[in-house]
Structure formats: C-alpha cells, structure tokens
Amino acid sequence: MNGNVEVVVVGGGYGGVTAANRLARRDGVSVTLVNPRPEFVSRIRLHQLVTGSDDAVEGFGEVLGGDVRLVVDTATRIDAAGRRVSLAGGGTLSYDYLVYAVGSGAADPGVPGVPGAAEFAHWVSDFEGAGRLRSALDTASASASVTVVGSGPTGLETAAELAEAGREVTLVCGRVLGPSLHARVRRPVARRLAELGVTVLEGAGARVTEVTRDAVQLDDGRSLPSAVTVWTAGFRVPDLAARSGLRTDADGRLLTDTTPTSVDDERIVAAGDAAVMPDHPFRMSCQAAVQLGPAAADTIRRRIAGKTPAPVRMFFAGQSLSLGRNEGVTQFSYPNDKVNALSISGRTGAGVKEIACRFTLNKLVSGARKASSRGSHGDSGNRLETPQPEHPTTPHGTRRSA
Structure with a gap:
C-alpha cells in the first residue's frame, strides 16, 4: 500500500493502547x-478505587505514544463499506484499517431476569460504576451491610478489599466459591476471607432471586440485609459491532478468525474482550488483551x-488476586489457561499481584516510549483532539494530556 495509512483504534483499554503504540x-x-x-483506566485496580487505595487512572500521556492522536469521544457506528467511524459528538473519522478494542464491562444485572438487580445493584467493572459504588459506600454508615454477588x-477482590476496610461483607457465590480456581487454591482464598470476616454463602440455595433497596433474596427463601449490593457476576460488551452490521456471537462479541480479523471485513482487526475467535476461545481478561493488542497491530502491519x-498465539500464566492490601493468591495455569494446583498465597501472593499490576503498566509506558521514538521528541504527551460536528474530519482543540 502506497502513501500514508490511517488507522483508527476504537477503545483505549489495554488492548487498544498496546495496538496503537505498536502501530x-x-x-x-x-x-x-x-x-x-x-484518561487511561487501570481496570485491574478498580476494586481499589472503591476503597480509595488507588485512583485506578493514568494519564494517556504516560501510556500512549506521542505521535498517537487521542480523540475523546464515543464511537456510535462503524461504516465498514465507507471506512468511517461515526462519533457521538457528531464527527466522523475515516480509516484504512480499524482496531476494534471497545472492551467489556459488568454484565447487566437485569439480563438474567433478577428483579430489582438493575435498579438497586452497583458494579465495579468499569470506572463509572466503581465511582458510583464508592459514593454509595461513602454515604452509607460504617456498619452498613454490604452484599457482593x-x-x-472481581467479586473476590472486591469483597476482600471492602472487608479489610472494615465493612460487614457477605459474598454470595452461587454454586461454588471462586469457580475459576483450582479446588486446592480455593482453600487459602476461603481462609483469607474468613480472617477478614467475610460471610461466604455457596452451594444449594446461594443464588440471588431478587434485589431490593435494602436486601437480597436467595432462592432458598433467605433474605439478607444489604444496604449496598455489588453485582460482579459476568461481563458484557458494547453493542457497537452488532449496531454496525458486523457479525457477532450471542454475547455481542465481534466474530474474528485467528489473525484476529473480522469475518466480515479484513480492514477490521480486533483486540481484547469485545471479540471472539470461535475455534480458539480465550478468557476475557487483561492478560488476553495485552497479547491481542500487539497481535492486531502485527496483522495490520503485515497487510x-x-x-x-x-x-x-495466546499464552496464559495464571491469575493473581489481591485479597485486601496485605494478602493475595496467585493461581498458576498451563499455557492453555487450564488451572493447576500450584499457587502462591499470603503476603507473597499480594506481592506477586502488585508486581503484575506494575509490570502491566510499565509495559504500556515502555510501548509508548518506543512509539514516540519514531518521530520528534519535542512533544512529551500525545495530542488530544475533538472532531467538530460541522467539520467532521477536521480535529480541533489540541491540548496536552496529563
């Protein structure tokens, strides 16, 4: 392809940022x-935002290459035939290639048909939800009961973080505590939750059937007092792909091949939770996103x-969980993401989780520096712009990001 190639990356999470920097x-x-x-949201620290031990954000100037143009807006539609992205602010962006990296958020509590869940439950899987949860906790009394569903x-980390901060927490697990963990690894998790005073409900009857303003109803008839209810069960993805006429799975994830390119258009390549390779499914996670971002970029560069x-080629090492600020558990896995019985727990486990969080951020910062080294070093931050509705393809309002 001759001339300058325009790439639009939709979504500034782990997958989008790593793809943008590599491109x-x-x-x-x-x-x-x-x-x-x-700002970039450090999603793996959102449970810390809830208790105030971390703000869970970084300036894009730290994690995004200086030559990457940042447009603060929301994509509302992808016109694959015309290679344009429509924005909520009224502008449009043209592209030669597009990286679809819109990420995921908390599953809508109303989707499973649990009465009152959508109205009364909070979530912690995105920045806005975590902020609202923190406000709700700030206004509730220190002795107010909190239920994590x-x-x-996400549920384990949130329950432990809140309990360590002095909250009275009940964790409603459903069938089993920590379903993604090996049976042996559940033991130190259960022990730590007990030390923190978390009431754990699992097994028969531990399924939520209704959420009210001040209680949670279980399917065995129990009613749990709950001044603040936190819903952490499941993920959802934005409906941008489906709204744009691109093929998705039943959960709305963009269907791709293993390169990972949209099955509808080779100019659209995906990175992160919002897409799926049907023959090679992967766990929705930061660990997957930071691998899929570079893979998406490499696909475009090769084309x-x-x-x-x-x-x-996906490689998984395991899952690191913080159980409060002082202890944690690292669950190891085989490269195919199947968990095994190996783990690290206690203070060492907390240290491993903190190292993982810092390593992930440092990789983004390193990628930004490599991207910035291509051109002038005079700009210390990326360009932040907003397209004008009356001039859809002409950005304006350039300023530095923090």
Missing part, C-alpha cells in the same frame, strides 16, 4: 485512538506490507 512505531502509519475518557476474580497475517 505508531511503523513509518507511514498515522494512528488515531478514540476513547470516551481523557458473584465470586469470580500493509502485502504479507499474510500470522495466527495469534
């Missing part, structure tokens, strides 16, 4: 990243060079 390192490629917030990694993209 920006190639001469002849201009990269624009579209994100609804002016779901015992996946630009007239080469055949290579299938992505």
Whole structure:
C-alpha cells in the first residue's frame, strides 16, 4: 500500500493502547485512538478505587505514544463499506484499517431476569460504576451491610478489599466459591476471607432471586440485609459491532478468525474482550488483551506490507488476586489457561499481584516510549483532539494530556 495509512483504534483499554503504540512505531502509519475518557483506566485496580487505595487512572500521556492522536469521544457506528467511524459528538473519522478494542464491562444485572438487580445493584467493572459504588459506600454508615454477588476474580477482590476496610461483607457465590480456581487454591482464598470476616454463602440455595433497596433474596427463601449490593457476576460488551452490521456471537462479541480479523471485513482487526475467535476461545481478561493488542497491530502491519497475517498465539500464566492490601493468591495455569494446583498465597501472593499490576503498566509506558521514538521528541504527551460536528474530519482543540 502506497502513501500514508490511517488507522483508527476504537477503545483505549489495554488492548487498544498496546495496538496503537505498536502501530505508531511503523513509518507511514498515522494512528488515531478514540476513547470516551481523557484518561487511561487501570481496570485491574478498580476494586481499589472503591476503597480509595488507588485512583485506578493514568494519564494517556504516560501510556500512549506521542505521535498517537487521542480523540475523546464515543464511537456510535462503524461504516465498514465507507471506512468511517461515526462519533457521538457528531464527527466522523475515516480509516484504512480499524482496531476494534471497545472492551467489556459488568454484565447487566437485569439480563438474567433478577428483579430489582438493575435498579438497586452497583458494579465495579468499569470506572463509572466503581465511582458510583464508592459514593454509595461513602454515604452509607460504617456498619452498613454490604452484599457482593458473584465470586469470580472481581467479586473476590472486591469483597476482600471492602472487608479489610472494615465493612460487614457477605459474598454470595452461587454454586461454588471462586469457580475459576483450582479446588486446592480455593482453600487459602476461603481462609483469607474468613480472617477478614467475610460471610461466604455457596452451594444449594446461594443464588440471588431478587434485589431490593435494602436486601437480597436467595432462592432458598433467605433474605439478607444489604444496604449496598455489588453485582460482579459476568461481563458484557458494547453493542457497537452488532449496531454496525458486523457479525457477532450471542454475547455481542465481534466474530474474528485467528489473525484476529473480522469475518466480515479484513480492514477490521480486533483486540481484547469485545471479540471472539470461535475455534480458539480465550478468557476475557487483561492478560488476553495485552497479547491481542500487539497481535492486531502485527496483522495490520503485515497487510500493509502485502504479507499474510500470522495466527495469534495466546499464552496464559495464571491469575493473581489481591485479597485486601496485605494478602493475595496467585493461581498458576498451563499455557492453555487450564488451572493447576500450584499457587502462591499470603503476603507473597499480594506481592506477586502488585508486581503484575506494575509490570502491566510499565509495559504500556515502555510501548509508548518506543512509539514516540519514531518521530520528534519535542512533544512529551500525545495530542488530544475533538472532531467538530460541522467539520467532521477536521480535529480541533489540541491540548496536552496529563
């Protein structure tokens, strides 16, 4: 392909940022990243935002290459035929290639048909939800009962964080505590939750059937007092792909091949939770996103060079969970993400989780520096722009990001 290549990355999470930085390192490629917030959200620290031990954000100037143009807006539709992205602010962006990296959020509590869940439950899987949960906790009394629904990694970390902060927490697990963990690894998790005073409900009858303003009803008839209810069961993805006429699975995830390119359009390549390779499914996670971002970038770079993209190779090491600030558990896995009986727990486990969080951020910062080294070093931050509705393709309002 001759001339400058325009790439639009939709979504500024782990997958989108890593893809943008890798693409920006190639001469002849201009990269624009579209994100609804002016800051990068460190999603793996959102449970800490709830208790105030971390703000869970970083300036895009730290994690995004200086040559990447940042547009703070929300993509509302992808016109694959016309290679344009429509924005909520009224503008449009044209592209030669698009990286679909819109990520995921908390599953809608109303979808499973649990009465009152959508109205009264909070969530912690995105920045806005975590902020609202923190406000609700700030206004509730220190002795107010808190119920966390779901015992996946988000539920476990949130329950432990709140309990360590002095909250009275009940964790409603459903069938089993920590379903993604090996049976042996559940033991130190259960022990730590007990030390923190968390009431764990699992097994028969531990399924939520209704949420009210001040209680949670279980299917065995129990009613749990709950001044604040936190819903952590499951994920959902934005409906941008389906709204744009692109094929998705039943959960709304963009269908891709293993390169990972949309099955509908080779100009659209995915990175992160919002897409799925049906023959090679992967766990929705930061660990997957930071691998899929570079893979998406490499696919585009190879197509630009007239080469055949290579299938992505996913490698998983395990899951690191913080159980409060002082202890944690690392669950190891085989490279195919199947868990095994190996783990690290206690203070060492907490240290491993903190190292994992810092390593992930440092990788983003390193990627930003490599991307910035291609061109002028005079700009210390990326360009932050907002397209004008009356001039859809002309950005304005340039300023530095923090």
